[in-house]
Amino acid sequence: MDFSRCAVVKRTNATAHRLRETEFNSSSNLDDAALYYLLEEWALNPPGMNVKMFLIPPVVCLVAGVLIIPTILFVIFSRFSIRQETRYMLLGNALLADLIYLLFYTLSAALNTAHVHLPKEACVLLLFLLAVAYCGGLFTAAAMVSDTYIAILFPLRYIAIMPPSRTKKIIVLLWMYSGAFPGIFFLVLSSTHSFVPCVLEMCSVPVILILTLNGTDAVKLCFWLSTTVIILCLSLIFCCYVILYFKTKQSGIWESICSRASVTFLMHNTVLFFYFFPLLALFIESFFCINVVTRLKTGIWVSLTVCNVLMILPKVLFPFLYGLRYREISASLKSIVRRKHPHPVSPAPSPS
Template sequence: MDFPGCASVRRANRSAIRLREMEFNRSSNLDDTTLLLLLEEWSLTPSGTNTKMFLISPVVCLVAGVLIIPTILFVIFSRFKIRQETRYMLLGNALLSDLIYLLFYTLSAALNAAHLHLPKEACVLLLFLLAVAYCGGLFTAVAIVLDTYIAVLFPLRYAAILPPSRTKRVLVLLWMCSAAFPGIFFLVLWTTHSFVPCALEMCSVPVILILTLNKTDAVKLCFWLSTTVIILCLSVIFCCYAILYFKTKHSGIWESICSRASVTFVMHNTVLFFYFFPLLALFVESFLGINVFIRLQTGILVSLTVCNVLMILPKVLFPFLYGLRYREISASLKSIVRRKQLHPLSPAPPPS
């Protein structure tokens, strides 16, 4: 599908592109048509075809995620005792968000690598679902930390504070917040006409980030609002873990570096680091790009690395480093495997 103006962009002569290559390497403060033309031409050049290598990471992570995440979700939802506990419901919600994000982002990256263009409405819907899934995983990670905080500091009142019925309401609230936050951002982009039609045709998340962050003050306001929310989430997590450490440092669970508490603490922080570091790196790169401190080509490569590698990696690490550390889940998986291995074969019928 072609949008008005997109065809004229592609009909621009090659000499204009060559004349602007120096400007492309020097600045990111360009008009929409010029910027999109340069981005598209850059992606189609021999050096730009190397960007298809960034598709390997989403595909590999999707395959690994499809193999492990549905298995853990099956264990959680098939065991009544497990699915009634708050920590497992939060874990299942985080895994479901990550699986949705892996599916939709790999689809977006594959379509863009194959130069298959989506209608504008389909691209906007795809981007919105990606934002909802990512926010769902992010907010659930914060909820998991808060759940750990309550369970450790208030063990006798934990069941009364977070019964299964209240946890289900918390999950509904998390999804509502996950939809509302990107919904406000998309509404601002739509009402201020900050969505570039040709960029929506390409439907590449890194390219759209580069284009939209070159826009109006309203978009920059959303950018700083998103940064504030991320910093608040990080602050909540840091405060919870700091309080937990100082409250339990005299209990003896931290004496051995190989103790389960120490290893679990390291695992949790590793997963959370991989969740939040890509966002911080993306915000720093976007800030530098907005203020023309880095070249546009460098900004695109950084955005590709962050979006296709760093933001995808924690989605696969989370079930391995976090989910499989729960004894009930690992024991259930082992029992399922053992049951399949020991399943007796039906005896052959006796000879007549």
């Protein structure tokens, strides 16, 4: 690994510590060499306790996700009648992608907090898997909303439009796009030599994100294209929800604020908000960071908050606010619980 080289660089620049601190907390323009060194310095010597506090949200969300997501997946894949329905296949795919993301991101955050240095190849692979899992969950969420849109607006033709065989092909295509989309981004990073060894050894996602935003023009273009595609997916989800609301407004299902349709609509939009808001915050911070409006240190703290808190929350809220709303899944879970905890039956009274 290149950690020894990083340490040498750090020692040779120790005399300029005060100057680096000024640059790190200023909003003035930095050249590429200074920027790379400052980010490497942060990766090697981050603020101890403050950064460790950011490990709590991923760990808590992972524990909650591990408790509920495998249970829902077991219900979906163990019941033939459930796993043959399009909505449940897409739900299972989304939950699987979210669970993978929770596992790998918590692993990355734990390694970073423990100052465990990874080889460059291992960090790149971890980042790629995180990107694939995130795109898989987002694309599947968009497919789920599109499926609901088709089911409500074309109820008589729904079976012909979305049979189980076609749904399986769609899921395969979703994973292919989820792998190809970040794959292009990583190829651009590799070809432009934008990977910095010292930062990759710590494998800090927020630091790498800030470095990407201040990279070459090709890397910036890939980032903005990626952001555009993600926002388009979220806009598609939002537009489908709005159209469904106005199409079903005259049916009377929205009259009571406590009706099942109203509560489900509110929960779905809550999940959508938690998906959209972190990206919006990241988008605004990226704009400020690139245009040198905010300090570099502020950008890293914002990235830490977005990556370790805001982008993790939708992954653990999704199964609770979305998955458990399906009657078949909740009924199956209740039957499993009853089977594990049988109620004692009192003996019948003897005839007198």
